[in-house]
Amino acid sequence: MGAFGAFVYYSGHYDYIVIKFENVTKHYNKTKALDGLDLEIHHGEFISLVGMSGAGKSTLLKLIIGEEKIDGGKILIDDIDISRVKKTDLPYLRRKIGVVFQDIKLLPKRTAFENVAFAMEVCGHRKDKIGKDVPKILDLVGLMHKKDNFPHQMSGGEKQRVAIARALAHRPVLLLADEPTGNLDEVNANEVLDLLLKINQLGTTVILATHAADLVNKIKKRVITIENGKVTIEQEKGKYKL
Amino acid sequence: MLDSISIFRIIKTGAINFWRNLWLSAAATMVMTITLVILSVLFLMFAVTNYSINTIQDKVxxxxxxxxxxxxxxxxxxxxxxxxxxxxxxxxxxxxxxxxxxxxxxxxxxxxxxxxxxxxxxxxxxxxxxxxxxxxxxxxxxxxxxxxxxxxxxxxxxxxxxNRLVIERLGKILKFIVTFGLGLAIVFSIIAVLVIYNTITLTIYNRKEEVEIMRLVGATNWYIRGPFVVESLLYAISATVITSVLFLPIFSGVLPKIAMYVNPSVTVFNQNIFNFLYLVLMVFAISIILAVFSTLLAIRKYLRI
Structure with a gap:
């Protein structure tokens, strides 16, 4: 696990459920985004979530972080029913979950270091703790040497790795990656994927929503396919099938 | 609840927002100042007229x-x-x-x-x-x-x-001051609220990315809202300071003369109603109410949490 182990949650066994979807439905006006979805994700898993655009992948991720509310069913995260989490407590739930997006969302006027530090600052961490933790996280994503670079001075892959570092700042139980390689070329995409796999190896559960068939095939871990708001195919060590 | 380090960061961010949009901040402060000046003038005219009526009434x-x-x-x-x-x-x-x-x-x-x-x-x-x-x-x-x-x-x-005629006339003046002044004060209060509302909305827009990221990494709702409230409080404080500076000479120079004229036996500063601190506190309270009210409106409408 090395020096970075402290930043990822590791329980040593795979048999407890991090996320459970029970018959979850979600509508947007009259269109059904999720239609009676059932899903269990165990601690330490690496899930590739595939499906066509509009199949409900992003909706699923938004429900997990409490961005959207479900219309029916139940979502349990770490045994907490998130529809019962009060609005004022949502931020504390979000600290358990790291999120990475296709459009990266780094602050352009802040350096790599400051972008990661920002996540800790806004949650009330002290300066000395931030000064100690951020270098370790940047080291984990292999970007300590670029800590003073601004986003425009980095490649797409490097920026996405900074975003991953930021997502790890609170030592989340779960890392959600929504099309993180969508805007990257093959080399950069592979860099990001390798990093996600490494984080998973260190014990964090990872959910990767993606279109990229070749990436999914390379991972050889559990693949969940969503079609019309339902899980249609589940495969262990699966391949992208659509 | 928020700890001291978060409160410090909220105040710091609010102050940075104030400085980054200095021209917008200046405009918001100006409108607020105009409103406060109108309110202060109204308040003073009311106080002087009321004081005169009481004094004259006492002389009958x-x-x-x-x-x-x-x-x-x-x-x-x-x-x-x-x-x-x-x-x-x-x-x-x-x-x-x-x-x-x-x-x-x-x-x-x-x-x-x-x-x-x-x-x-x-x-x-x-x-x-x-x-x-x-x-x-x-x-x-x-x-x-x-x-x-x-x-x-x-x-x-x-x-x-x-002296009833004089008193009646003063009474009419007082009534006019109250209705006209109050109307003017309300109009300018509304303008101030609108301008601050717009300024805060612009700040929210400028900081959209930051707010979104804060939300995603788990900043609490008040940590996100706080800086906008701080920014508007800075408008209120600046406007109060400017208004106080403008009115200090009136208090130290003009008012004593008016009071001497009305009633030579009393000095102005014996009269509670003429107390400068009293006016500053009133102006400060009103500016804070206006600023916080408009900011909460803007936050409610534009800040998704």
């Missing part, structure tokens, strides 16, 4: 001069008789000796008056009573009653200075 009385050669008992009987009137608040009796003494005391430094007084063989000053009523409207009635035939042999003159 009826002086009754008695004929010479009356025994004090006779005067006392009349005094008692008048005292039975429920409209009468106070009667002060001054005997002719007291009046003479007072006159002498008042002019003791005036050689010619003292000399001519010494030449007098008898006291020329009459005994008087001074009547004050509870209500301004009662004076004519009391005055009329004193004209009664039964007093004719005793009273030489009833002096009633009717």
């Amino acid at each position: 009385d009826i002086s009754v001069y008695f004929k010479n050669g009356l025994v004090e008992d006779q005067i006392m009987n009349i005094k008692k008789d008048i005292e039975t009137d429920p409209k009468v608040r106070q009667i002060v009796y001054t005997s002719s000796e007291q009046a003479f003494q007072q006159f002498k005391d008042r002019h003791q430094n005036d050689q010619s008056i003292t000399q001519s007084l010494n030449e007098l063989s008898e006291n020329p000053l009459p005994a008087t009573i001074n009547i004050k009523a509870y209500n301004l409207e009662d004076y004519p009635a009391i005055s009329a009653k004193l004209q009664d035939v039964k007093y004719k042999d005793f009273i030489s003159k009833v002096n009633f200075e009717d």
Whole structure:
């Protein structure tokens, strides 16, 4: 696990459920985004979530972080029913979950270091703790040497790795990656994927929503396919099938 | 709840927002200042007019001069008789000796008056009573009653200075100030609220990315909202400071003169209503209410949490 182990949650066994979807439905006006979805994700898993655009992948991720509310069913995260989490407590739930997006969302006027530090600052961490933790996280994503670079001075892959570092700042139980390689070329995409796999190896559960068939095939871990708001195919060590 | 380090960061971010949009901040502060100045002027005019009315009202009385050669008992009987009137608040009796003494005391430094007084063989000053009523409207009635035939042999003159016209006029001015000023103050308060609302909306828009990221990494709702409230509080504080600086010369220079003119025996700063601190606190409270109100409106509408 090395020096970075402290930043990822590791329980040593795979048999407890991090996320459970029970018959979850979600509508947007009259269109059904999720239609009676059932899903269990165990601690330490690496899930590739595939499906066509509009199949409900992003909706699923938004429900997990409490961005959207479900219309029916139940979502349990770490045994907490998130529809019962009060609005004022949502931020504390979000600290358990790291999120990475296709459009990266780094602050352009802040350096790599400051972008990661920002996540800790806004949650009330002290300066000395931030000064100690951020270098370790940047080291984990292999970007300590670029800590003073601004986003425009980095490649797409490097920026996405900074975003991953930021997502790890609170030592989340779960890392959600929504099309993180969508805007990257093959080399950069592979860099990001390798990093996600490494984080998973260190014990964090990872959910990767993606279109990229070749990436999914390379991972050889559990693949969940969503079609019309339902899980249609589940495969262990699966391949992208659509 | 928020810890001290978060509060510090919220204040810091709010101050940074204030400085980054300095021109917008200046505009918001200006409109707020104009509103506060109008409110302060209104407040002062109200206070001065009200003070004048009270002072003049206090000066209204009826002086009754008695004929010479009356025994004090006779005067006392009349005094008692008048005292039975429920409209009468106070009667002060001054005997002719007291009046003479007072006159002498008042002019003791005036050689010619003292000399001519010494030449007098008898006291020329009459005994008087001074009547004050509870209500301004009662004076004519009391005055009329004193004209009664039964007093004719005793009273030489009833002096009633009717200040009611002046008081009525002041009252009208006061009413005008209140309605016109209040209307103006409300209009400008609305403008101030709108301008601050727009400014905060722009700040929210400028910081959209930051807010989104804060939300995603788990910043609490008040940590996200806080800086916007701090920013608007800075408008309120700046506007209060500017208004106070503008009004300080009025307080130290102009107001004492007005008060001296209205009532020479009182100094302005004895009057609670003229207290500068009182005005500053009032202005500060109003500016904070306006600023926080408009910010909460903007946050409610534009800040998704």
